[in-house]
Amino acid sequence: MDEECIKRAAQMILESIQVVALTGAGISVESGIPDFRSPGGLWTKYDPLLYGTYEGFVNHPERFWEMAKELNPTLENAEPNPAHYALAELERLGKLRAVITQNIDHLHQRAGSTDVLELHGTHRTGHCMACKRVFTLEEMKELSCDGDRVACCPDDQATIKPDVVFFGEPLDSRVLARAAELASTSDVMLVVGCSLEVYPAAALPEYTKRRRGKLIFVNTTATNHDRQADLVCLGKAGEVVPAIVSEYKKAAGLI
């Protein structure tokens, strides 16, 4: 871990007024949840054009539900890791306004973050595509038809769609508007575990940059957007983020 990078990141946070975090699948890899584009990631096993698009889900929901059945145990057994807890602590210290996440795993909330914007929805609920009735994850697991391959509404046998955002599906406009507002009014954005390959989430760091805010990237690898960053701290989120928060507390005289 680059101690100099940690110190510089902590100093940026100390000198900032408004910090916001943007997280991606990389922050949950140390919780046992594979990311999408790294070697062994979800999209290296499942073709996103077949398993990740809205049109694909409408025409072949059994494909998504097959992938979900494999992934659910991983999601359910996952626990927040030190990176999630460190961001929750930064919020409790009054230094982090919110977490904008692309993740659907609910780990930020379970770690104690109270202001979490789920840009790409959540795996915890779903709704009937006909009557819009809402179902919990537990209910969806019980409600199946088509030979147990698809979750279906008991009222009208229509397919239940999980409340995750598929490619080709619009994001919740209120969540996106608030994320853009937070990004454009923060003077530091801490970008953790994001490849920044998927828009509109990938545009958010630019909103901060445009208002002369600083970008701190935490990642195990380089991204195509590193030239945007004021600081790139290479390393595992579960090690780097807690180290930055601990260094910030020291610099702020909190420990």
Ligand code: APR
């Ligand atoms: N610590 C920090 N970064 C990590 C770690 C780790 N332990 N493990 C992986 N990473 C990095 C990878 O190097 C990569 O840059 O996290 C990033 C994960 O990138 P993706 O797999 O593309 O995930 P993400 O950026 O969240 O994808 C965005 O794409 O498929 C859609 O909806 C899906 O929300 C997802 C969106």
